[in-house]
Amino acid sequence: xxxxxxxxxxxMLRGLDGDAAAYRECLAVLGVRLRAYFARRMSGAPGDVExxxxxxxxxxxxxxxxWDTSLSFTAWAHAVARYxxxxxxxxxxxxxxxxxxxxxxxxxxxxxxxGVGLELDRALATLPDKQxxxxxxxxxxxxxxxEAGAKAGMSEGAAKVALHxxxxxxxxxxxxxxx
Amino acid sequence: MRTxxxxxxxxxxxxxxxxxxxxxxxxxxxxxxxxxxxxxxxxVLTWLHTRHDLMLAxxxxxxxxxxxxxxxxxxxxxxxxxxxSRPGGSGRRGWILGLSVLAAFVVAGVVQAMMSPDIQMTLxxxxxxxxxxxxxxxxxxxLPMLVLGLWVVRGMAPTRLTLAGLATGLFAGGVxxxxxxxxxxxxxxTFVALWYSLGVLSLAALGAAVGRWALRW
Numbered sequence: 001x002x003x004x005x006x007x008x009x010x011x012m013l014r015g016l017d018g019d020a021a022a023y024r025e026c027l028a029v030l031g032v033r034l035r036a037y038f039a040r041r042m043s044g045a046p047g048d049v050e051x052x053x054x055x056x057x058x059x060x061x062x063x064x065x066x067w068d069t070s071l072s073f074t075a076w077a078h079a080v081a082r083y084x085x086x087x088x089x090x091x092x093x094x095x096x097x098x099x100x101x102x103x104x105x106x107x108x109x110x111x112x113x114x115g116v117g118l119e120l121d122r123a124l125a126t127l128p129d130k131q132x133x134x135x136x137x138x139x140x141x142x143x144x145x146x147e148a149g150a151k152a153g154m155s156e157g158a159a160k161v162a163l164h165x166x167x168x169x170x171x172x173x174x175x176x177x178x179x
Numbered sequence: 180m181r182t183x184x185x186x187x188x189x190x191x192x193x194x195x196x197x198x199x200x201x202x203x204x205x206x207x208x209x210x211x212x213x214x215x216x217x218x219x220x221x222x223v224l225t226w227l228h229t230r231h232d233l234m235l236a237x238x239x240x241x242x243x244x245x246x247x248x249x250x251x252x253x254x255x256x257x258x259x260x261x262x263x264s265r266p267g268g269s270g271r272r273g274w275i276l277g278l279s280v281l282a283a284f285v286v287a288g289v290v291q292a293m294m295s296p297d298i299q300m301t302l303x304x305x306x307x308x309x310x311x312x313x314x315x316x317x318x319x320x321x322l323p324m325l326v327l328g329l330w331v332v333r334g335m336a337p338t339r340l341t342l343a344g345l346a347t348g349l350f351a352g353g354v355x356x357x358x359x360x361x362x363x364x365x366x367x368x369t370f371v372a373l374w375y376s377l378g379v380l381s382l383a384a385l386g387a388a389v390g391r392w393a394l395r396w
Contacts, residue, residue, distance in 0.1 A: 015193065018194070020190050020193065020194050023190055023193050024186060024187075024190045027186045027189060027190070028183070028186060031182050031186065050182065053182055054180075054182055054185050057182070057185060057186065057189065058185070058189070059336070059396075061189040061192065061193065063266070063335065063336040063396075065202040065203060065204070065335075066204060066264065066265040066266065066335045066336045067265070067266075068265060075267055076265070076266050076267060077266075078267070079266030079267030079338050080266045080336065080338075082338070083266060083336075083338040087395065114181070114182055116181075117180070117182070120180045120185065121180055124180060135188050136180070136184070136188075138187060138188050138191040144191075145191050145194070145195055159195075160192075160195035160196065163188070163191060163192050163195065164192055164195070164196055167188065167189070167192055175395075175396070
């Protein structure tokens with residue numbers, strides 16, 4: 001379990017230094033851990049689980065500057081996940097309590113299959129056309145941000161700004177989704 | 180959208196934007212303090228005006244003692260909010276400093292009141308010349324920084340919202356009360372320990388009450 005911390009922290013540090021492959025792997029591993037974490041606490045709602053995984057990954061990405069790199073990365077990520085789960089229950093008016101100290105369990109082994117999240121698509125549908133195509137076109141394996149921008153009629157600089165705005169808008173809309 | 184596709188989009192964004200030093204919590208909070216102090220200063224200059232004997236007062240010890248007290252409360256708020264604006268962060272260092280400074284000043288105020296020759300003198304020290312406006316003025320001077328601070332803290336990632344709001348209010352209150360010293364001519368420990376502390380604590384309480392919902396992200 002501390003191996004996972006060592007590995008994730010190393011990947012995240014390289015990711016913050018601009019290593020895209022390491023960042024991608026970090027988010028992918030974290031996604032698996034998040035799915036297991038939420039699934040254990042939300043039995044019988046695989047769609048909701050995937051929504052929360054995606055909302056939390058967005059938050060981890062957008063808020064990554066609040067991680068103090070001298071501290072544990074998984075403890076930080078667990079605190080984000082825990083906050084998003086409590087926020088989800090609060091929106092659904094579910095009263096639950098979560099122990100603070102279970103970030104070791106956060107690293108436990110089971111790996112449920114990814115479900116299909118719906119909130120992200122709903123949030124995506126409310127974005128302006130250009131932002132929406134950008135988000136769905138940029139993939140490391142497919143179009144670069146410059147190419148995706150050109151396709152949407154934007155310079156690379158404009159595409160960068162538009163993508164970042166789109167992700168922030170998605171995070172905000174997912175948060176407000178089930179009000 | 181599959182989670183893998185979302186991750187692709189996030190990685191593209193990470194390549195395009197870099198999380199530089201400008202976005203570090205300490206830098207953002209320093210900016211809040213700077214702008215908050217400027218707003219409070221503008222209010223003092225245009226609304227309350229500086230005390231007439233400012234130059235003379237700056238040569239005395241009590242002017243700086245007051246400034247030290249309120250500035251330390253602000254530092255305590257900063258230390259707490261710098262941790263509480265991060266997931267899982269604890270404001271303990273800040274709370275310990277804040278409570279110690281508050282306790283020291285309250286003790287000094289009580290001792291000074293008890294050493295006064297008669298009850299009239301004690302009451303005079305408690306009320307000063309401005310007891311009825313002091314806390315309110317500090318509250319008003321701190322409001323711009325409180326609003327800005329809550330907005331900036333919300334942009335980070337607080338997970339204990341009430342405590343993060345409380346710390347933001349203490350931070351704003353400390354800065355506002357320090358600037359207020361340019362206007363206020365009160366110079367007893369007794370007065371400062373009571374009315375300045377109430378002004379700062381009212382901003383902290385307001386921050387806690389509002390933070391509970393305003394800091395959600």
